[in-house]
Amino acid sequence: MEVSGREVDAAGPPWRPCESTAFLPFAATAGDRAGATLPARRNGLAARSSNLSSVRKRPSVARLTTDIVQTFERCNPEFKYSDTLNPKRFLTNPAVPVRNDGLDNLNSDLILYVNLELVNEMSDRRYVIKEMLGQGTFGQVAKCWDAETNSYVAVKVIKNQPAFYQQAIMEVSLLSMLNEKYDPDDQHHIVRMLDFFLYQNHLCIAFEMLGHNLYELLKRNNLRGLQLKYVRTFSRQILDALVVMKDAGIIHCDLKPENILITPNVKTAGVKVIDFGSACREGKTIYSYIQSRYYRSPEVLLGYPYTTAIDMWSFGCIVAELYIGLPLFPGASEYDVLCRMIEILSGQPPDDLLREAKNTGRFFKQVGSIYPGIEVKNGPISAYRILTEEEIEARESKKPKVGRWYFPRGRLDKLIYTYPWKNLNGENLPETEKTDCLALVDFLRGLVEFDPNKRWSPLQASYHPFITGEAFTGPYEPIQETPRIPAGRVAAVDHNPGGGHWLAAGLSPQVGSINRCLPFNSAFPPKIPFSYGSSCGSFGSLGSFNDNVGLASSYGSYDVNSVNMYHSPLGPSGFNLHSQAGGTFLGSSPDIRRRSYLSHGGGIRLSPGCPGPMSLGASPSQFTPPNSQMQIPSTATGKYGSTSPARSSHGSLLGKAAAVGQYNRRRNLGHPPISMPPLECTSQLIQGHHGDGTIGNHFDGYARGHSGYPQSALPNPGHYSWRPHTGTGSGLSTDPSTHGSFPPSQYNGFPHLHSSNVSADTLVSTSSIPDPADWDPNYSEESLLQEDSSLSDALSNVHLKDASGQTNQSSRLAHIQSHAVANSNSLFMNQRGDRLFHASTLGESSASTGHAIYGGYNNTNYSQLNFQSRHGQPFQQYNHMTASYLRPMGNHHNGQPIWPNYGMAEPPPATMDDRMPWGGRPNHSFATGGLPSSFAGKDFGRIF
Numbered sequence: 020m021e022v023s024g025r026e027v028d029a030a031g032p033p034w035r036p037c038e039s040t041a042f043l044p045f046a047a048t049a050g051d052r053a054g055a056t057l058p059a060r061r062n063g064l065a066a067r068s069s070n071l072s073s074v075r076k077r078p079s080v081a082r083l084t085t086d087i088v089q090t091f092e093r094c095n096p097e098f099k100y101s102d103t104l105n106p107k108r109f110l111t112n113p114a115v116p117v118r119n120d121g122l123d124n125l126n127s128d129l130i131l132y133v134n135l136e137l138v139n140e141m142s143d144r145r146y147v148i149k150e151m152l153g154q155g156t157f158g159q160v161a162k163c164w165d166a167e168t169n170s171y172v173a174v175k176v177i178k179n180q181p182a183f184y185q186q187a188i189m190e191v192s193l194l195s196m197l198n199e200k201y202d203p204d205d206q207h208h209i210v211r212m213l214d215f216f217l218y219q220n221h222l223c224i225a226f227e228m229l230g231h232n233l234y235e236l237l238k239r240n241n242l243r244g245l246q247l248k249y250v251r252t253f254s255r256q257i258l259d260a261l262v263v264m265k266d267a268g269i270i271h272c273d274l275k276p277e278n279i280l281i282t283p284n285v286k287t288a289g290v291k292v293i294d295f296g297s298a299c300r301e302g303k304t305i306y307s308y309i310q311s312r313y314y315r316s317p318e319v320l321l322g323y324p325y326t327t328a329i330d331m332w333s334f335g336c337i338v339a340e341l342y343i344g345l346p347l348f349p350g351a352s353e354y355d356v357l358c359r360m361i362e363i364l365s366g367q368p369p370d371d372l373l374r375e376a377k378n379t380g381r382f383f384k385q386v387g388s389i390y391p392g393i394e395v396k397n398g399p400i401s402a403y404r405i406l407t408e409e410e411i412e413a414r415e416s417k418k419p420k421v422g423r424w425y426f427p428r429g430r431l432d433k434l435i436y437t438y439p440w441k442n443l444n445g446e447n448l449p450e451t452e453k454t455d456c457l458a459l460v461d462f463l464r465g466l467v468e469f470d471p472n473k474r475w476s477p478l479q480a481s482y483h484p485f486i487t488g489e490a491f492t493g494p495y496e497p498i499q500e501t502p503r504i505p506a507g508r509v510a511a512v513d514h515n516p517g518g519g520h521w522l523a524a525g526l527s528p529q530v531g532s533i534n535r536c537l538p539f540n541s542a543f544p545p546k547i548p549f550s551y552g553s554s555c556g557s558f559g560s561l562g563s564f565n566d567n568v569g570l571a572s573s574y575g576s577y578d579v580n581s582v583n584m585y586h587s588p589l590g591p592s593g594f595n596l597h598s599q600a601g602g603t604f605l606g607s608s609p610d611i612r613r614r615s616y617l618s619h620g621g622g623i624r625l626s627p628g629c630p631g632p633m634s635l636g637a638s639p640s641q642f643t644p645p646n647s648q649m650q651i652p653s654t655a656t657g658k659y660g661s662t663s664p665a666r667s668s669h670g671s672l673l674g675k676a677a678a679v680g681q682y683n684r685r686r687n688l689g690h691p692p693i694s695m696p697p698l699e700c701t702s703q704l705i706q707g708h709h710g711d712g713t714i715g716n717h718f719d720g721y722a723r724g725h726s727g728y729p730q731s732a733l734p735n736p737g738h739y740s741w742r743p744h745t746g747t748g749s750g751l752s753t754d755p756s757t758h759g760s761f762p763p764s765q766y767n768g769f770p771h772l773h774s775s776n777v778s779a780d781t782l783v784s785t786s787s788i789p790d791p792a793d794w795d796p797n798y799s800e801e802s803l804l805q806e807d808s809s810l811s812d813a814l815s816n817v818h819l820k821d822a823s824g825q826t827n828q829s830s831r832l833a834h835i836q837s838h839a840v841a842n843s844n845s846l847f848m849n850q851r852g853d854r855l856f857h858a859s860t861l862g863e864s865s866a867s868t869g870h871a872i873y874g875g876y877n878n879t880n881y882s883q884l885n886f887q888s889r890h891g892q893p894f895q896q897y898n899h900m901t902a903s904y905l906r907p908m909g910n911h912h913n914g915q916p917i918w919p920n921y922g923m924a925e926p927p928p929a930t931m932d933d934r935m936p937w938g939g940r941p942n943h944s945f946a947t948g949g950l951p952s953s954f955a956g957k958d959f960g961r962i963f
């Protein structure tokens with residue numbers, strides 16, 4: 020068709036391909052010309068194909084779409100390209116708009132898509148979403164591009180639900196304190212928070228971008244554990260973070276491999292602790308249903324007041340898992356977890372804990388006098404024994420959930436020493452490794468200690484030879500740690516009962532709304548007890564019957580009087596007693612607690628009947644959000660989540676959903692085989708593991724009374740002490756008098772029914788590594804799905820305390836709070852009315868951390884501490900615990916510096932790249948696959 024000049028002008032210049040390789044004009048070669056000989060044609064083709072070789076290297080989509088916009092524009096002058104018209108690649112699943120004016124889905128998650136900009140309106144800083152990193156209980160974590168810093172960050176977008184919002188505010192508050200005050204130089208392996216802001220009624224928290232978590236790392240290593248040097252390096256770094264947290268009086272409450280992330284792009288192996296979304300302040304514990312089940316401490320399981328010691332328990336579980344590759348206590352229910360603890364540790368919680376704990380009756384039977392010192396005639400020393408499955412079944416009319424065993428049943432020491440369970444007599448282990456294993460076992464002994472009073476503190480643990488790298492010569496006796504937190508500090512509640520932050524005040528969000536409706540600062544006492552049976556997780560409620568073991572009454576709730584005291588608006592009570600003299604009554608220190616107990620006097624002891632660090636219910640992740648119809652597709656979180664079935668955060672509805680997704684996914688993926696050697700003593704019945712969670716024949720295996728390891732299969736005798744613990748505490752002895760003896764035959768331990776001889780349930784029948792999804796096939800905590808309709812009411816009356824002396828972060832927090840109010844249509848339902856919201860300030864936080872003595876971590880005057888070496892001589896004291904404090908810390912024998920290379924991996928590993936050999940211990944054929952450089956290859960987005 021002929022085109023007139025006018026038409027040409029209107030249409031623009033005639034189209035010509037631009038100078039891209041894909042559209043180069045055809046240049047005929049000699050070979051193409053008509054009449055050319057065949058060889059000439061061949062030459063021509065060869066020349067052309069060499070011209071196009073660079074084109075072929077590019078993906079077809081890229082080749083076909085090069086300059087496509089210009090092409091379209093030239094073809095059709097009407098065509099105008101606009102970003103906004105692009106189809107969105109949704110990252111959130113489901114992406115169906117339901118709430119928040121169509122911005123949120125059914126689960127109150129902001130619907131994220133690629134290139135969505137999360138804008139901090141205060142600073143105009145923009146975070147451009149690129150991909151999904153994870154989906155957890157509290158919301159979604161997206162990898163975002165921060166144009167301001169030209170770097171990627173991880174932004175956690177909190178669900179648009181009051182409970183999650185409130186807890187996230189706590190996360191921001193605690194993390195700012197840790198970052199700014201306790202770790203300003205980023206030396207202590209705690210994730211850095213970079214920013215936080217409100218976007219479309221969602222609290223967004225920007226973190227530094229980290230790598231994969233330790234669970235992913237273990238998976239990459241086919242769940243076979245890491246080399247000991249990496250176990251040591253990671254343990255040391257996590258401990259470092261725990262030292263800081265304890266110093267700050269912060270309990271993490273959800274320590275697990277998924278929450279330890281690898282720091283990328285560093286020359287040495289490094290990890291950081293993340294997810295302070297469940298964290299709380301020591302002495303201001305709020306929830307009783309905390310910690311992921313596998314990592315849940317005995318005191319939390321039993322409903323006993325808890326302290327930072329619960330993190331040490333979780334830490335112990337993590338260390339063991341890093342070594343063996345599998346969770347240490349992967350119980351399918353709380354009962355199962357307890358049984359595993361008792362069997363693996365050959366002990367049980369001490370009687371005084373059992374006597375005071377709220378849930379003892381759910382799991383234990385009293386078989387003797389409850390009074391200390393009186394031995395039961397012809398019975399065990401302890402007055403309690405764990406219920407058998409039959410007893411529970413008789414009581415509950417259904418069997419308790421009990422999972423499979425994936426490693427040889429027996430004690431922890433044998434488990435570690437004989438790992439990877441091929442070489443059960445440990446004969447061929449090199450001497451160095453033997454010593455390493457002994458050191459590891461001894462290290463674990465102080466961490467997975469039943470008695471929280473005896474469990475090592477982070478500082479104590481950090482002197483263990485396993486951590487310091489010293490030669491292990493015998494059981495480690497930790498230095499004594501004088502209580503750092505003044506006695507009673509944990510009971511101090513910095514709040515005006517009428518005006519305080521309910522979180523800081525220790526109020527459960529589940530507290531009944533009626534009391535929350537009392538006018539603030541009311542001079543009148545509440546007419547009915549606070550939170551009396553009003554909600555899930557509170558009094559007499561179902562808050563903790565997560566494992567369908569519900570045998571007794573409520574779990575982790577306060578007694579009514581205590582809570583009344585706590586919230587009495589009439590003035591000081593037993594719960595808000597501040598020592599006017601600078602000290603208060605209760606101490607978080609274990610020895611203080613014990614002293615208090617032993618006094619039998621008017622002293623206050625930490626017990627469920629007392630104030631202090633006892634909690635009221637499940638954490639927000641346990642809440643059933645007000646909208647009980649949340650639908651979480653099983654695939655939604657499975658894609659991204661790193662959370663294993665029971666790993667998922669402590670049993671929340673959301674965690675559960677995540678678990679389901681993960682569960683399904685893992686089932687489908689399967690796992691590479693691992694050779695599980697047939698053991699000599701594997702004659703136990705394989706548990707019938709039914710899809711509905713019922714376990715067949717389990718008890719049969721459970722009730723065996725003889726050791727699964729032949730005497731000859733035991734670790735090198737003479738290295739260690741294997742004192743049988745009957746009754747209380749861990750079965751791993753520190754008693755030097757027994758050092759060198761290893762009489763497993765004596766080690767029939769406490770409950771005979773658990774001194775099992777059986778080995779891994781599947782060892783006989785399978786040679787495949789267990790699918791971790793199987794660990795918790797019955798992840799069903801229906802009771803937690805109860806709708807807590809009072810939640811929104813309760814939150815509607817939240818009144819946060821104003822305070823002066825806010826830090827920058829806290830004033831921003833205040834701003835966000837008020838901003839949230841201004842935009843509260845959906846964020847706080849419709850019940851906030853015109854109440855003023857004030858920040859839970861950092862000033863308030865730091866004022867009540869119990870740091871009257873120490874100005875901050877980096878300037879901590881540890882001269883207050885009374886260190887002693889294991890031989891009794893006073894430990895070297897020092898004043899300034901700067902980052903280098905870890906260096907001059909003495910050898911636990913003689914006070915000499917023994918940690919010159921702290922901060923370096925030891926031995927320094929290579930960079931965290933794909934070639935890093937994570938496994939490869941002798942006798943253990945690891946896959947050579949290293950750490951993935953990126954998991955980001957998959958694009959889970961969808962185009963609508």
Ligand SMILES: Nc1ncnc2c1ncn2[C@@H]1O[C@H](COP(=O)(O)OP(=O)(O)OP(=O)(O)O)[C@@H](O)[C@H]1O
Nearest residue numbers: 153155156157158160173226227228229294296668
């Ligand atoms: N700073 C970060 N860098 C990279 N990935 C991260 C970062 N923070 C979180 N993630 C990823 O997002 C996931 C969820 O994060 P996080 O644990 O903070 O959320 P959560 O909602 O509290 O999860 P959970 O329910 O497991 O407790 C993590 O397991 C991790 O995979």
